[in-house]
Amino acid sequence: MQIAPPDFDRMFGALADATRRDIVRRAIDGEEGVAELAEHYPMSFAAVQKHVAILERAGLVSKERIGRRKVVRTNLEGLRVARRLLDQYEELWRGRLGRMAELVAADRKEPPR
């Protein structure tokens, strides 16, 4: 499954809300429809439906028909893309620190400058 090109602003905008993050978490199993999801939150069905629509547009969940039911399922690939971006910054600095350590360690092998 591909989501290309990922719209990061939309994705992070969608994930910037606690309810929507919770929906993403619950929808990993893909067992609940919007009505069932709505029961978990102190808000109207319409409000939850709106949250699901935002997640859907961001490519983070999709609606799937199972028999007569329509369930909301998390798009794992979409979430992985978001996660990769989040980790990128940390990885960038880890890489830098690793190279710094190599430079310092090289002192012992080379004559002093």
Add this chain to the structure above:
Amino acid sequence: MTVMDVRKDPQNLTMTLDAEFDAPADRVWELWSDPRQLERWWGPPTYPATVTSHDLREGGRVEYHMTGPKGDQPAGYWEITDAEPPHRLSFRDGFRDADGRPNTDMPVNEVNVTIAEVGDGRTRMSIESVFPDTAAMEQLLAMGMQEGLTQAVGQIDAILAGQAARA
């Protein structure tokens, strides 16, 4: 090097990395103060950095570009806001346009470096990165911090690992 601790603070939009080096503070400071050494660690191996201007004093600037595998040259600058060799360095890290001027559309990151000897000839360096107040970056960090998503990500990792094991 003993790596290291990574802390992310959503309230203050900061990420802090700690690392320990088997070297005195002066040596660790050189990683920043010597442009030729800086070039060897700032850019990833696929994007080596070239430092074209380097004044590591308060109010000074560092200018660099990196060269990608296809010849692309993203350019950046540091604006030094505090420098106390060999213990402290603070700067604003931003991107530059093709004409060399700061690119105001891109986020500017504030970086605070502290370097302190911890005995036995070892030095601890702490790099605090403060994310800009742009919505995207704020959301980026807030998202990673939230337990809900952390759990979701943990579950995803477990699911993916399970799929890989089955394959």
